[in-house]
Each structure stands twice: as C-alpha cells, then as structure tokens.
Amino acid sequence: MRTNDAQMLVLSALADGPLHGYAVNTAIERMTGTRLGRGSLSGALARLRDKQLIADLPGEGRRRPVRLTERGRRTLGRELDALADVAGQLFETVVPDRIAYQERLNTTDQARAYQQVLLDALDARPGGHLLDWGCGTGAALPALARAATARGRVLGIDHDPAMVRRAAERAAGLPGTAVLRADVHRLPLADGSADRIRTDRLLQHLADPAAALAEAHRVLRPGGRLVAAEPDWDTLAVDHPDPELPRAFTRHLTDRIVRNPLIGRQLPRLAERAGLAVRAVVPVTPLYRDVREADRVLGLRRNTERAVAAGHLTERQAGQWLDHLARGPFLASVTVLVTTAEKR
Numbered sequence: 001m002r003t004n005d006a007q008m009l010v011l012s013a014l015a016d017g018p019l020h021g022y023a024v025n026t027a028i029e030r031m032t033g034t035r036l037g038r039g040s041l042s043g044a045l046a047r048l049r050d051k052q053l054i055a056d057l058p059g060e061g062r063r064r065p066v067r068l069t070e071r072g073r074r075t076l077g078r079e080l081d082a083l084a085d086v087a088g089q090l091f092e093t094v095v096p097d098r099i100a101y102q103e104r105l106n107t108t109d110q111a112r113a114y115q116q117v118l119l120d121a122l123d124a125r126p127g128g129h130l131l132d133w134g135c136g137t138g139a140a141l142p143a144l145a146r147a148a149t150a151r152g153r154v155l156g157i158d159h160d161p162a163m164v165r166r167a168a169e170r171a172a173g174l175p176g177t178a179v180l181r182a183d184v185h186r187l188p189l190a191d192g193s194a195d196r197i198r199t200d201r202l203l204q205h206l207a208d209p210a211a212a213l214a215e216a217h218r219v220l221r222p223g224g225r226l227v228a229a230e231p232d233w234d235t236l237a238v239d240h241p242d243p244e245l246p247r248a249f250t251r252h253l254t255d256r257i258v259r260n261p262l263i264g265r266q267l268p269r270l271a272e273r274a275g276l277a278v279r280a281v282v283p284v285t286p287l288y289r290d291v292r293e294a295d296r297v298l299g300l301r302r303n304t305e306r307a308v309a310a311g312h313l314t315e316r317q318a319g320q321w322l323d324h325l326a327r328g329p330f331l332a333s334v335t336v337l338v339t340t341a342e343k344r
C-alpha cells in the first residue's frame, strides 16, 4: 500500500500532534509553500481514515481534530526512510578530493561560460609572458599556451604540491609552459616581468587578498593586465518555498565555509587601492537547473550537515530543505564577477 503525495503531506503535517483540517493545510503550506486544494485535502483525509492511518478525535464537525494512528506513524516513518534513501543516492556524501573536485568543476558548462569571459578579457597576445595564479590542476594552461604561442611564456603558479604535480603533467607537452610552486602573496618573480595575470577563484581563499594584489601590481609591467574571476557568495540563491532555508544555507557558506565570500564585489575597490586601474567588471551568473550538478559544486548535503552543526539550520529544517531539493524542480544561481585591472 503506497501513500500518494497529498496523503504523505497530511501524514507529515500530523507528525507533531493532532490538528483540525484547516490547520493541516496551514502546516502543509509552511512545509511546501502551497496549500492542497479543498478536494485533494478532503480526499486524502478520507483515504487515510479508510486505511486507518489517521483517526478522528472528539470534536465538533469540521473543527474535529485528526491524529496519526500507530499504523500511520509507522507508514510515515517508512516513507521518510525511503525519501532519505533517494536523497542519499542523489547527494554526494563524501568530500571529493581537491584534484577531482577542480577537474570536474572545470568541465561544467557554468564554469566554461565565465572562463571564456575571463580569457577574452585577458586579451593575451603572441609572445606575451602570462601567469596563471592559483592554477590548480592547470586546466587553463593549454588555452594560455595557444594565446602566447611558442614565442611567449606561460607560468602556472600554485602553492599546493598535488595541484602543481597535476598541472606540471599538463604543461609537459605545451611549448613555453612551466609550473611553479609558490605563494602568490610573495613570488620569486622580478618586478615588471609579466604581461598578464589570470586568476580564477583564488582570491576567495587567500589570507590577505590586498597583499596579493600589491604583488600583482609589482610583478606586472606598466600597461600589464590582471583579470580575476571571483564569486560573490552572498548572491547564492536557491529556490525553496520557505526562503528562510536557502538564506540560512547561504549564510552558513558566507560565515563559515569561504574565507573571503564577498571578494567578487570587493575586488575592484581592492585593486584600485593596490594602484591598479579597473577597466571593466563583468558579472556572469551561472544557473543550475539540475540538483546533481549543483550538488557537485555546492556540496548541498555536506554543507547542510555543517549548517546544522553550526546552528544555522535545525535538523527538521535541514530535512525539509534537502527533501524539497531532491524532489525538484530545482533552481540555483550565484554570480561570478570578472574584473579587469591594469597597471598604469
């Protein structure tokens, strides 16, 4: 015997105690954002009574409260376990290793779209000396090598040994391309030695983005250009009938997970302070309609669990949040700002 969606919603609404019909629909609206139609609510109540999953308490007419029976409580538990299984299979439960995470993120349509804007803004010329700061696995090195041609030089820079190893494998077949393990706060590079600096989602992680921008100013030649793509995590918007739940999730990311969550919007100001002239700021807003795709980037379940531990969401809210995301339709977006700045 399966319960349909309307019956399941009524059972869930009664989980915390007896309610009369009108209050059942109010509780359903709080959970899902919509009320059941009158026919659908009375149909669900009648079917649940027939199956002895709910029972009437003493009371007057339509104000007579209903409660879950023991059988109803067991059915609800089974249905919720089945849903949790679906959510468990849908959402990633283990943290992927850093290399795998970066590799697959770079192959998404969403990343490709803003990275193309970044590459166009870089305007790298043949013979140029190009730096990719925080190059990660080196995914951008082939495109930079093509732009610089064999006459130019490309240097990927990252402080993580594993990233440097992976990027060096990529660089091996590319003319004029090498990878350096170094910290972008203090680089072993000569003043005025670079034509272009590309950086993609690096500054959000840095201990001191202003110091790194001062270093960019030092390393660039006059007229040289820095192009940086950085998210503004305060713009992370996820659709849910109760807007407080995505707000709490976003607040958790900005307060606890990302070191510089607002760097996207702050970067033009910090770049000007470092002596660079900001030439353009282009917002690109990746949109996710597939919850699995979004999960691979946002770690929806992992970060929801952390949000519960941090007190940003209750267990119950976390359940409502993930169940709704798993059922769909799904929509999420976050704005990445691509800033172009030049050394005067």
Ligand SMILES: C[S@@+](CC[C@H](N)C(=O)[O-])C[C@H]1O[C@@H](n2cnc3c(N)ncnc32)[C@H](O)[C@@H]1O
Residues within 6 Å of the ligand: 102, 106, 133, 134, 135, 136, 137, 138, 139, 157, 158, 159, 160, 163, 182, 183, 184, 185, 199, 200, 201, 202, 205, 206
């Ligand atoms: C979010 S990943 C982006 C990787 C790469 N830009 C890409 O698009 O695939 C950030 C990278 O910055 C590197 N990183 C973080 N802090 C750094 C620092 N202080 N100096 C150099 N690299 C750093 C990390 O090791 C990581 O590879």
